[in-house]
Amino acid sequence: MPSFEQYFLMNTDHVKDYVKANIHTFKNAQNITCLEIGDGNLNYVYRVLNNDTNDSVIVKQAGTTARISDEFVLSTTRNKIETEALILQHTLAPGLVPEIYLLDETMSCCVMEDLSHLTIMRTALTKFETFPNFAEHITDFMVNTLLRTSDVVLNHKDKKELVRKFINPELCEISEDLVFTEPFHNQFNRNEVTPGNEQFVQTHLYSNEELHVEVAKLKFHFMNNSQSLLHGDLHTGSIFIDQNDTKMIDPEFAFFGPMGYDIGNIMANLIFAWARGDAYEQKEFTEWVEHTLFDVLDLFDTKFNKAWDEYATEVVAKNSDFKQHYMQNILKDTAGMAGLELARRIVGLAKVKDITTIEPIENRLKAERLCLRVAQTLILNPHDFSHGGDYVTALQNARQE
Numbered sequence: 419m420p421s422f423e424q425y426f427l428m429n430t431d432h433v434k435d436y437v438k439a440n441i442h443t444f445k446n447a448q449n450i451t452c453l454e455i456g457d458g459n460l461n462y463v464y465r466v467l468n469n470d471t472n473d474s475v476i477v478k479q480a481g482t483t484a485r486i487s488d489e490f491v492l493s494t495t496r497n498k499i500e501t502e503a504l505i506l507q508h509t510l511a512p513g514l515v516p517e518i519y520l521l522d523e524t525m526s527c528c529v530m531e532d533l534s535h536l537t538i539m540r541t542a543l544t545k546f547e548t549f550p551n552f553a554e555h556i557t558d559f560m561v562n563t564l565l566r567t568s569d570v571v572l573n574h575k576d577k578k579e580l581v582r583k584f585i586n587p588e589l590c591e592i593s594e595d596l597v598f599t600e601p602f603h604n605q606f607n608r609n610e611v612t613p614g615n616e617q618f619v620q621t622h623l624y625s626n627e628e629l630h631v632e633v634a635k636l637k638f639h640f641m642n643n644s645q646s647l648l649h650g651d652l653h654t655g656s657i658f659i660d661q662n663d664t665k666m667i668d669p670e671f672a673f674f675g676p677m678g679y680d681i682g683n684i685m686a687n688l689i690f691a692w693a694r695g696d697a698y699e700q701k702e703f704t705e706w707v708e709h710t711l712f713d714v715l716d717l718f719d720t721k722f723n724k725a726w727d728e729y730a731t732e733v734v735a736k737n738s739d740f741k742q743h744y745m746q747n748i749l750k751d752t753a754g755m756a757g758l759e760l761a762r763r764i765v766g767l768a769k770v771k772d773i774t775t776i777e778p779i780e781n782r783l784k785a786e787r788l789c790l791r792v793a794q795t796l797i798l799n800p801h802d803f804s805h806g807g808d809y810v811t812a813l814q815n816a817r818q819e
């Protein structure tokens with residue numbers, strides 16, 4: 419058995435030994451199964467099952483490059499950031515993230531609660547499944563993790579310590595490139611525009627100077643506003659779900675940035691689900707998505723206001739006009755960031771199954787153009803999006819164009 423005292427990338431046999439050596443419920447296990455189940459772009463994820471007791475755990479290990487492409491050479495310390503984010507989020511939003519059993523900084527891995535009885539939300543949405551508790555759960559998660567890591571609530575020195583702890587330059591660079599830069603310029607060789615939409619992308623993204631200015635503002639806002647501890651990659655592939663539970667996973671992109679980035683990612687990924695539902699004429703499903711878009715933003719607003727009154731410690735924040743100003747800025751950021759996520763997942767390196775699996779191709783092209791039209795509206799007119807209903811109206815308008 420390897421000693422696990424020096425980092426190496428484990429295979430399934432190593433992971434079995436690792437769990438036996440480190441997790442007491444597996445210590446004497448004779449009959450262990452281990453499967454690599456990761457489908458993300460960066461890391462390796464193993465499900466380890468003790469067949470005699472039915473105990474199971476997840477082991478997640480960071481490699482030295484991203485799975486999606488060797489071009490991304492990354493420090494394996496990202497696993498520590500992810501695990502520490504999950505530990506903090508667990509205290510702020512209990513029940514909404516997996517429980518961590520072990521963080522191993524040498525092996526750049528963690529062991530956590532097995533959530534494989536749940537489904538990845540994006541996979542379920544592509545089958546037009548709906549989730550009645552999603553809006554409640556995601557808004558509980560976002561209000562608690564975002565507001566309660568901001569200067570509104572935290573002692574400012576403690577908050578600065580956390581900002582330092584969660585400095586995450588490599589993963590932030592990926593977002594700065596893939597979300598804020600490459601989708602809007604055609605000189606980067608990582609974009610992939612679906613044949614048939616080249617001219618549309620040229621006009622609406624690559625040659626759109628007015629859009630470029632707003633994107634630049636959003637990029638600098640992302641890099642320079644350490645407002646809250648973000649999940650940093652809060653899309654529907656980072657959520658496990660069923661009819662009762664919702665669990666947010668994979669915060670390896672966590673860092674202190676503008677709250678609107680997380681909220682905007684959720685809104686954009688619901689829009690991808692809507693666009694797919696629309697392409698397949700799934701009326702009941704698209705209506706559920708519309709209600710959810712509506713509820714996510716409006717519940718966030720209501721709960722955030724309530725939590726502010728309960729948790730704010732900053733003296734100057736105990737002022738209702740300031741609170742309103744703060745919320746208006748979050749909603750404006752949310753719209754802009756949602757627009758960026760919509761654009762980058764259509765033309766950039768990391769796409770989404772909701773759209774890429776739409777057939778026939780004409781319908782995919784149409785859904786992509788719809789997403790890009792909504793993206794443009796969100797980025798250029800973020801002040802027009804202060805309610806969930808404004809997103810639904812934008813979708814319906816873009817559908818008519």
Ligand code: SR1
Pocket residue numbers: 458459460484486490592593596651768
């Ligand atoms: C190189 S990583 C590509 C994308 O996958 C992650 O989930 C993030 O969304 C990132 O932008």
Ligand code: MG
Pocket residue numbers: 458459651656668
């Ligand atoms: Mg991920």
